[in-house]
């Protein structure tokens with residue numbers, strides 16, 4: 253069970269493709285097992301260790317002699333290998349030999365392409381990659397059967413000798429023999445992998461044509477000084493295609509040990525001819541020595557003085573170089589459902605750079621179906637789900653927040669000098685005098701010129717209130733009270749009337765006045781109050797308005813109140829403003845309650861009005877005013893002749909404030925949204941990976957202790 257919960261991948265073949273592939277997968281956190289038929293890593297990039305009869309140890313790069321790089325992506329990887337000391341450039345003279353004319357031609361023709369070799373052997377790269385952390389390499393094991401376990405969604409690998417090699421989430425076949433009929437030719441068994449069930453890989457069912465090659469390893473006791481080149485390609489030769497001086501490669505320790513090693517490669521035609529005679533089965537040593545003799549003879553036939561080698565051995569490369577490229581534009585063959593990849597140079601161009609296919613595996617991870625992603629989606633459901641849900645919640649929260657932020661408007665304040673002229677200033681009043689009946693109250697306005705605002709259109713109402721505050725009657729003030737406006741009262745009807753000219757001058761306290769005094773006293777005993785509200789339009793100059801009993805004839809007032817100190821000007825201001833309200837305005841006097849408890853007096857509110865313009869989103873302009881206020885109370889003194897009142901003294905600021913409502917930019921909102929969502933997404937991914945790693949490490953250590 254524990255092994256099933258890991259992401260395991262089997263890589264078949266430790267050649268350059270397999271090794272690069274294994275290394276990349278391991279770097280991505282996958283546990284990789286490499287199966288290699290040979291005794292060491294390398295495939296065709298391998299090095300052969302040979303011991304002569306007299307006990308000398310020789311090394312040959314009997315496979316690929318070198319590799320060159322034209323692809324930029326691959327070059328980056330090769331540079332990193334160079335930095336790790338795994339590869340080195342091989343700078344020796346190369347050329348061609350024309351067998352028909354017996355002359356060397358094309359000296360150094362190829363000097364522009366850099367040739368790289370592994371250090372100290374060609375196999376060093378594969379060896380190093382196969383021992384990367386996370387890669388386990390098993391040598392000397394031939395995979396004999398690769399089965400897809402449908403019910404468990406896993407691959408099962410069995411070796412050629414029937415050993416169970418374990419079960420894996422994915423398989424990378426970098427050795428084409430896994431699917432090739434050649435496997436049968438070599439081992440007498442069907443190929444390990446049956447690809448007829450994978451339609452994506454059906455292209456492989458047509459056998460891959462390959463070219464074979466023989467390699468001849470030669471060791472001379474002295475350098476071949478008669479050959480000016482260290483790498484020779486043969487033209488017009490039936491047998492030989494290439495000869496390389498292995499000892500001239502950088503980092504070959506045996507180069508100093510008094511001998512020179514060469515490797516010759518036969519032509520494909522020659523190898524085919526031999527294989528046609530002998531079949532694909534392992535060659536007998538006789539047959540091999542015959543090949544060796546023939547190749548050496550051809551080499552000697554170059555006409556130059558070649559001493560007899562003290563060591564000579566031939567090796568058959570059954571599938572050295574594929575003849576054609578399949579698999580399209582350098583793609584791996586890839587069965588996504590079963591997580592099976594078939595990679596290698598045989599998928600691409602027939603050269604050593606085919607290992608680029610290994611690099612291409614990197615992109616496989618992006619398919620998100622390869623083991624790591626698969627693990628997240630299929631196996632780590634609990635931790636993954638928790639992280640995902642948290643991520644989604646965070647995203648939703650941030651989204652709502654951003655949306656709210658975008659939808660709310662904000663205001664911009666600007667100031668300038670007020671250049672408006674000739675407009676009036678509307679004063680909205682709504683206040684209650686709980687201890688004064690409407691009959692005695694009057695509203696008066698005076699501007700700076702001292703002029704009473706008698707001409708202005710006013711709209712002030714007075715409501716009679718009972719002790720409990722219920723409205724019992726309405727009175728309308730058509731005109732501001734001044735001078736001898738004694739009493740205009742029609743308080744007993746709910747209707748309002750234009751004040752008729754019924755009132756008379758009351759110098760002599762006529763019968764009207766008597767009744768009025770009686771009524772007021774009555775009302776005061778009942779605890780009647782009065783609510784004053786309405787709009788006053790005044791000139792836009794400094795001035796004041798006040799609510800008082802000044803409208804009463806002084807004698808009448810004396811009779812009613814029996815002295816100024818008994819005029820209870822306690823009041824509640826419900827609303828005092830100088831124009832329409834805009835969102836966010838604060839009128840500082842709203843809700844002000846002033847109750848007198850002992851002596852009476854005069855209230856004075858000093859008001860500074862700030863002209864204000866409010867522009868909303870649709871650019872409608874609302875002219876209005878804000879104000880600030882300070883207040884002052886003067887208690888009445890015995891010697892004072894004035895009567896208590898409530899004064900509002902106002903002044904206008906020359907500065908106008910423009911408040912603009914604005915909306916946040918939609919693009920800005922989108923940008924923030926992208927940042928928020930993308931950031932959360934990335935963070936969640938990171939968390940998920942960490943969690944996966946931690947859980948993996950935890951489980952690993954647990955199974956480890958069980959095994960011990």
Ligand SMILES: *[C@@H]1O[C@H](CO)[C@@H](O)[C@H](O)[C@H]1NC(C)=O
Nearest residue numbers: 681682683783785786826827
């Ligand atoms: C005056 O203020 C009172 C108390 O807030 C309120 O009920 C009444 O509607 C206001 N009157 C007007 C005309 O705004």
Ligand SMILES: *[C@@H]1O[C@H](CO)[C@@H](O)[C@H](O)[C@H]1NC(C)=O
Nearest residue numbers: 686687820822847848849850
């Ligand atoms: C003035 O009137 C208010 C409200 O009716 C009352 O609470 C207060 O006691 C009165 N003040 C005096 C001095 O009578």
